[in-house]
Amino acid sequence: MRATGILAVNEFLDGLRNRWVAAAIILLGTTALALLLVGSAPAGTIRAGALDVSVVSLTSLSVYLLPLIALLLSFDALVGEFERGTMLLLLTYPVARWQVVMGKFFGHMMILLAAVVVGYGGAALLTVLFTDNGITGWQAYVTMMGSSLLLGAVFIALGYLVSVLVRERSTAAGAAIVLWLVFVVLYDLALLGLLLADHEQKIGQGLFSTLMLVSPSDTYRILNLTAFDSVGQAAGIAGVAARSGFGMSLLLGLLASWVILPLTATMAVFHRREL
Amino acid sequence: MAENAIEVAGTVKRYGDKTVVTDINLTVHNGERMVLIGHNGAGKTTLMKLMLGLTHPNAGTVRVLGANPATAAAALRRAIGYLPESVAFHSAMKGREVLAFYARLKGVAAAECQSILERVGLARAADRRVSTYSKGMRQRLGLAQAMLGKPRLLFLDEPTSGLDPSLRRQFYDLIDTLSLSGTTSLTSSHSLNEVEARADRIAIMKNGAIVACGTLSELSQQASLPLVVRLRVTVGHTADVAERLAPMGEIQRVNDHGIDLSCPGTAKMVLFRHIAGFGEVIEDMDVAPPRLDDIYNHYMQQVQLQ
Numbered sequence: 001m002r003a004t005g006i007l008a009v010n011e012f013l014d015g016l017r018n019r020w021v022a023a024a025i026i027l028l029g030t031t032a033l034a035l036l037l038v039g040s041a042p043a044g045t046i047r048a049g050a051l052d053v054s055v056v057s058l059t060s061l062s063v064y065l066l067p068l069i070a071l072l073l074s075f076d077a078l079v080g081e082f083e084r085g086t087m088l089l090l091l092t093y094p095v096a097r098w099q100v101v102m103g104k105f106f107g108h109m110m111i112l113l114a115a116v117v118v119g120y121g122g123a124a125l126l127t128v129l130f131t132d133n134g135i136t137g138w139q140a141y142v143t144m145m146g147s148s149l150l151l152g153a154v155f156i157a158l159g160y161l162v163s164v165l166v167r168e169r170s171t172a173a174g175a176a177i178v179l180w181l182v183f184v185v186l187y188d189l190a191l192l193g194l195l196l197a198d199h200e201q202k203i204g205q206g207l208f209s210t211l212m213l214v215s216p217s218d219t220y221r222i223l224n225l226t227a228f229d230s231v232g233q234a235a236g237i238a239g240v241a242a243r244s245g246f247g248m249s250l251l252l253g254l255l256a257s258w259v260i261l262p263l264t265a266t267m268a269v270f271h272r273r274e275l
Numbered sequence: 276m277a278e279n280a281i282e283v284a285g286t287v288k289r290y291g292d293k294t295v296v297t298d299i300n301l302t303v304h305n306g307e308r309m310v311l312i313g314h315n316g317a318g319k320t321t322l323m324k325l326m327l328g329l330t331h332p333n334a335g336t337v338r339v340l341g342a343n344p345a346t347a348a349a350a351l352r353r354a355i356g357y358l359p360e361s362v363a364f365h366s367a368m369k370g371r372e373v374l375a376f377y378a379r380l381k382g383v384a385a386a387e388c389q390s391i392l393e394r395v396g397l398a399r400a401a402d403r404r405v406s407t408y409s410k411g412m413r414q415r416l417g418l419a420q421a422m423l424g425k426p427r428l429l430f431l432d433e434p435t436s437g438l439d440p441s442l443r444r445q446f447y448d449l450i451d452t453l454s455l456s457g458t459t460s461l462t463s464s465h466s467l468n469e470v471e472a473r474a475d476r477i478a479i480m481k482n483g484a485i486v487a488c489g490t491l492s493e494l495s496q497q498a499s500l501p502l503v504v505r506l507r508v509t510v511g512h513t514a515d516v517a518e519r520l521a522p523m524g525e526i527q528r529v530n531d532h533g534i535d536l537s538c539p540g541t542a543k544m545v546l547f548r549h550i551a552g553f554g555e556v557i558e559d560m561d562v563a564p565p566r567l568d569d570i571y572n573h574y575m576q577q578v579q580l581q
Contacts, residue, residue, distance in 0.1 A: 017368070093377065094350075
């Protein structure tokens with residue numbers, strides 16, 4: 001346990017040193033602030049507080065940004081150390097291989113946590129302090145922050161799996177981009193295309209909702225748009241998902257398994273790997 | 276405490292269908308300075324990785340400080356130090372930070388870092404980023420991390436490759452100091468004349484196997500390499516002396532004031548007595564025993580490269 005903590009702190013300090021933390025905070029903070037300020041304008045018309053209105057737009061943004069940041073942090077985590085030769089030395093220390101994976105995971109999660117709390121939280125705080133929107137809807141906003149972290153964790157875990165499976169950094173980078181495209185862009189496009197092609201409406205509500213649950217980024221979307229009524233109203237389009245009636249625990253459980261399964265697989269592959 | 280620091284018995288390691296380590300038996304005693312020499316790709320690094328538990332043997336057993344390194348507890352890993360070939364560090368970190376990180380992992384007090392940095396001569400550069408370090412400084416930092424926690428067993432994989440002569444000397448002096456305090460070391464090297472004087476025993480690896488192992492004199496006996504005797508002879512007598520010495524050895528070179536001849540190590544005393552019998556005709560004599568270079572070349576030529 002001690003080794004895991006040391007590795008996690010080292011990974012986080014590494015993120016501070018190479019400005020990863022700062023970059024992620026600025027990226028999330030400025031975009032959140034922009035959406036919060038723009039999002040305040042129409043708030044009066046649909047009778048929703050600024051914070052939960054902005055959850056709709058921030059959710060659509062996070063679904064792109066957090067997987068991207070998470071994959072950029074994680075794709076290099078293992079293959080990079082194999083390539084540089086630092087892993088060889090590390091494993092001669094009193095550190096188990098699963099501790100290496102978990103240490104990196106906690107360290108990278110600390111980076112994401114800093115980015116989400118300071119970036120998203122700071123933007124919300126500024127909005128509350130300097131506009132008259134108040135703090136109505138903060139629960140939805142905090143839920144969005146928490147689930148964004150979870151979404152980040154999913155892609156950090158997926159990034160590690162890529163990182164342990166390939167032999168070269170460049171391959172890992174390519175695979176990470178493909179992963180991002182598939183889960184964040186292409187899968188949704190394919191679902192949309194499926195709906196458009198489905199003239200006879202054979203695909204029912206249930207099947208469609210279930211298909212959405214296959215992708216962690218859609219699970220994240222559904223979670224945020226259905227958790228609070230006010231958000232669903234502001235989103236307008238949330239009807240599809242809202243009527244699907246998935247419970248919060250199912251959605252959280254799905255996201256959690258998207259973290260646990262790739263992490264476990266990474267540790268299993270790493271354990272068998274010969275250096 | 277186990278009797279031997281390292282015991283490798285019948286160990287085989289294959290990567291795919293390529294056998295990298297072939298049926299190796301090797302014992303390193305406690306406190307011994309063992310040196311591994313061999314051509315590139317002979318399996319030295321793989322053998323070390325097996326001993327470090329980084330990779331598992333396909334057959335045979337490897338025991339390090341009495342434990343199996345592949346399943347070893349943290350206690351074993353705290354008792355060993357390893358300097359990998361071309362060691363690498365996180366380049367954004369400062370030297371001091373790198374060492375402190377490894378010290379925490381090994382459970383070594385932070386106070387020890389400063390004295391180690393001084394010992395390896397990095398104290399003044401400790402607050403610079405590793406990316407600004409020269410090869411020699413990185414290697415010193417590598418040795419520094421290997422020394423953390425006063426390990427009982429040191430693995431050094433070509434520790435002096437790429438270092439300038441004075442650094443090499445410092446490096447070996449440091450290792451010798453450690454060995455005086457009882458640290459066992461296993462060093463692989465290509466610099467034969469450097470390790471010659473600093474090894475208690477030498478193992479020669481070739482194509483994944485250990486072809487010879489012993490002290491320098493044992494190795495030269497096993498190889499039964501001749502020693503070379505160089506005589507300075509009074510002008511005019513060389514032909515006569517050469518003719519009379521011919522049965523005792525192989526005449527390599529004769530000119531008007533000198534003779535070089537080689538003779539098997541076992542016959543050297545007979546030869547010396549004979550030489551003494553010539554009296555003042557022989558003005559001077561030099562004896563060159565076979566060096567590690569010669570022994571190494573002997574074993575490398577003995578078996579064809581596969």
